[in-house]
Amino acid sequence: GAGVSQSPSNKVTEKGKDVELRCDPISGHTALYWYRQRLGQGLEFLIYFQGNSAPDKSGLPSDRFSAERTGESVSTLTIQRTQQEDSAVYLCASSPFGGDTEAFFGQGTRLTVV
Amino acid sequence: RKEVEQDPGPFNVPEGATVAFNCTYSNSASQSFFWYRQDCRKEPKLLMSVYSSGNEDGRFTAQLNRASQYISLLIRDSKLSDSATYLCVALFNQGGKLIFGQGTELSVKP
Numbered sequence: 001g002a003g004v005s006q007s008p009s010n011k012v013t014e015k016g017k018d019v020e021l022r023c024d025p026i027s028g029h030t031a032l033y034w035y036r037q038r039l040g041q042g043l044e045f046l047i048y049f050q051g052n053s054a055p056d057k058s059g060l061p062s063d064r065f066s067a068e069r070t071g072e073s074v075s076t077l078t079i080q081r082t083q084q085e086d087s088a089v090y091l092c093a094s095s096p097f098g099g100d101t102e103a104f105f106g107q108g109t110r111l112t113v114v
Numbered sequence: 115r116k117e118v119e120q121d122p123g124p125f126n127v128p129e130g131a132t133v134a135f136n137c138t139y140s141n142s143a144s145q146s147f148f149w150y151r152q153d154c155r156k157e158p159k160l161l162m163s164v165y166s167s168g169n170e171d172g173r174f175t176a177q178l179n180r181a182s183q184y185i186s187l188l189i190r191d192s193k194l195s196d197s198a199t200y201l202c203v204a205l206f207n208q209g210g211k212l213i214f215g216q217g218t219e220l221s222v223k224p
Contacts, residue, residue: 105157
């Protein structure tokens with residue numbers, strides 16, 4: 001498919017476990033974004049990448065959260081020692097050149113921490 | 115203060131009504147602005163970009179006031195299918211960070 005792909009679509013994990021969320025952006029898109037959306041809330045900025053670099057990590061909620069991008073393509077968001085407040089939909093978006101162009105979103109990963 | 119703030123919702127309007135959403139942003143250096151639409155349990159999708167001169171796309175009109183750091187979206191002749199959450203978005207830092215407002219929910223009733 002030509003769109004942004006995220007996996008898994010749903011993840012249920014036990015409190016304290018680590019989880020890894022994956023995002024495959026549209027081919028050729030240099031900018032990639034991660035957001036968190038809690039139920040009934042807006043999109044909370046986590047991090048963005050230009051190529052493989054992350055100029056702004058200020059949105060990561062704690063040191064349990066980390067993200068990387070390789071080959072200017074796939075990105076992974078890792079949450080260590082998950083807590084119940086981490087339960088949310090994690091959305092990834094990509095855009096061709098950065099924020100001045102349309103960002104295309106994946107369908108998200110719904111994370112539930114029990 | 116949030117970086118991008120929107121009118122609290124929900125807005126409940128009858129079909130055919132005109133409705134306006136407002137948004138303010140905190141960073142005067144922001145360069146680009148957008149309105150996105152998000153349907154229930156779906157991902158956001160671009161509705162329209164917002165240009166300094168104002169722009170129109172069918173029933174939708176977007177306005178930008180840089181002096182007041184204010185963006186608006188006007189929907190005329192609203193349809194049932196316009197029911198969704200509308201997200202105001204600002205680009206912070208050159209070529210970087212897209213910040214979303216918390217969204218305003220619109221419900222158009224028959």
